[in-house]
Amino acid sequence: MKKKFAPLMAAVTAAALFTVTACSSSDSSEEGAVDPNEKVSLTYWTWTPNMDKVVAAWNAKNPNIQVTVNKQDGGDPAVTKLLTAVKAGSGAPDIMQAEYQKVPTLVSADALADISAEVGSLKDKFPAGAWSGVSLGSDAAYGVPQDSGPLMFFYRSDVFEKNGLAAPKTWDDYAAAAEKIHKADAKQYLGTFSANDAGLFTGLAQQAGASWWGVNGDSWTVNINDAATQKVASYWGGLVEKGVMDNKPMYTPEWNAALNDGTQVGWVSAVWAPGVLDGSAKDTKGKWKAAPMPQWDAAAPKTGAWGGSATSVTTQSKHKKQATQFITWLNSDPEALKLLADTAFIYPAANDATSVLTEPPAFFADQADYYTIAGEASKQLSPFTYGPNVNVAYSAFNDAFAKAAEAKKAAAFTESLATMQKTTVDDMKNTGFNVAG
């Protein structure tokens, strides 16, 4: 039957990938010393919509450095393709979009070049939190930050008003609001704890001051089960156990319906949330408001990130200098930043982004200070270092927290962190990484 050979699919796919990449040759031209008049063509793998239009502006002004956009399906498939090309020794592009949490994995596979010598003082143009995503806490630069996803809080202002609530300033306020709203209408929840979205939980841990991985001398440190993350897990577990917070995953038909019919009346999300709400909660347009994140310590506001990516130069590129010139322009030049925001609909990571983002997004048309809040948030990003096996930690998160959310026990939430920590460390040790502790 059609499923007969399914167990071999993994192998077949792998084999097919090898064949494909081995056949496709690199588009970068032949080697040579850097000569200002030399014409080079660079390939750029990205999945950001309309990136070709942004690149067209560069190509028009730089006849000697022509960039061709090669549209990718998304973060995961592009990473798989790049890793295969690196293994095969050819076929990688010159420039690659890399999500922050994938950067260590790619660096560890020797796919991304260290361009710290070429970028000079570019670091000053970015918030420290965003730059740590490409430096991995060292002096290296494995790319230039492109966009960032600072966490923000979104809520139904009409529901808050009806319950006599203001936007929560602290997590205590948030918990009180969640309880009040659910008590007033048993169908309404201020949010949900989604075991599907490891990225959001990571951002919440980041806000609380966690940094799950780190480099200490020549070994990695893993701190998923630290005090800060424990605090976050027991906080959300407590809300779920009390029954004032929903426990269903996000991005399901059910969740979309709940946003639209007013039973999910808040969302801890990131700067890109308006796009999602526009699709899921059309009927509630005009009723939502954006606010800064609730804080653990209102006196020292911090935020985490959910999403965002860097632009990197690959180790196979023969024109690293020109490629670096291009990605520097793309991610820090005011003209490029405006194009990125208006055409590609991303929130640029550079400090200058606030000056080009003036109009609020369509879904929040009434909120003139939308990007002021976002700008403040991105400056408050806590530094966070990702490790070389984020994927392992994330899939451990999915399984452990799905069980905990289903059990609705705060204790299960904190125990899940121990499982995540153990799975992640075991995997690293098994692969041969030096892991401290």
Next chain:
Amino acid sequence: MSLTSTAPRKTEAPPAGSPRRRKAKRAGTPYGFLAPAMILFAAFLAAPIFYAAYLSLRKVKVSGLGLGSKSRTEIWAGLDNYTRSLTDPEFLPSVGRVGAYGLIVVPTMLGLALMFALLLDANRTRESIGKFARISIFLPYAVPAVVASLLWGFLYLPRVSPINDIAEALGFAGPNLLSADLTLFAVANIAIWGGTGFNMIVIYTALKAVPTSLYESARIDGASEMAIAWRIKIPIVMPSLVMTFVFSLIATLQVFAEPMTLRPLANTISTTWTPLMKVYRDAFARNDIYAAAATSVIIALATFILSFGFLKLVGRRAFNQED
């Protein structure tokens, strides 16, 4: 059947006295005809199998921080991947889950398929109704498993499900089919819905091949329709039942698309819910194709042993009539 197929072959014996040399020249011809199939088989089936088996004995070793070039080497792992796979705390529960799933799916699906086939066969004269019923029962098989799972997913999710709307309108709480107790049944239901039609067609086709004279003589002997079904039809379609059972067994061991598609919708399906999902997670979420290859080989071996073991067990009895 066997008579008609072997009889003509005897008369086709090569004419006596054909020259030896021409025979030798022709010896290569069959290989020429076989070549395309053999090459495709080797390239797309045999090679990947051997490659998977090879990968299952390898692993990647990282040195130090694992950053920078040349810090990753592929080394010989021996049976390490197999030990890790078999001792993984998630592996045995996933096998148990698939076992329970098979106990629900296979008997229900084949029972329904047999029942529908017998019902359709019971009244051969009303061809138009039969044709309509046959197509409607078969249709779900034409729906890809992923699409079917999405469709059922909508029906399962309490908030968007019309089932729950109706239940609430009637005044009682609708079930949450994706809760911990019911998930297994929810997944099994999709497989039964999708697979019954195919198996029904196989059994029905076997029934159609039975000459009506058999039934006529049974009726003359005073057998009821029930007795005809039990004593004549079911024994005759036994080989088809055995075949559909083996297919279902293989499909059960490899259940993947349905739970994989439902997984993001609920907390109750883990990333290692079935052995094949574990393979997927290891290969694509954890970038560990070596562990994935080892688990694949284990699943392939288990499938092989179970299906051939079953065929050996029932084979002689089931195919008796054919010999």
